[in-house]
């Protein structure tokens with residue numbers, strides 16, 4: 679029985695798409711069973727629908743703040759027998775209460791080489807703006823375990839990406855996605871799914 683995966687999203691879902699496309703090849707030990715978005719209009723939900731994957735929307739607004747949001751999220755995950763969680767462009771905070779429920783079972787993709795350009799306020803384009811304004815020659819992406827510290831968990835995989843003359847944040851973001859994020863996230867997901875399978879054996 680494959681490891682049941684939930685992918686949490688907030689936006690366009692290009693990382694979700696990479697995971698969907700990797701099922702049956704790079705991702706052999708896991709099955710994307712559920713997609714949960716905290717944004718009702720996220721295009722990632724369209725991607726889930728096209729792929730025939732069950733999807734849910736859970737927002738802080740409708741569940742009365744952080745605590746209610748996390749309670750509902752836990753309930754939906756449990757109802758679907760979820761064993762591991764992938765944060766793919768997920769923009770909501772998860773408290774220690776929540777992450778402690780899934781020790782070494784939640785992973786996140788961050789678009790820089792942690793510990794550079796990470797933590798509070800470093801998300802989306804801001805990460806690439808910071809790399810360009812610092813003038814680094816190499817950036818990349820990191821997949822790490824998730825704990826209560828933003829981008830603070832143990833690193834699983836990293837991949838470097840060259841910064842080129844004249845890069846804008848948008849151009850750099852796209853290159854980091856294509857050359858690093860969309861490769862690393864399926865690989866890391868498979869590593870964790872396989873470990874969970876072995877633990878269950």
Ligand code: GRF
Nearest residue numbers: 689690691692693767789802
């Ligand atoms: C992007 O900034 C990506 O680098 C980061 O999350 C954002 C949205 O990704 N991982 P996605 O297209 O929604 O997967």
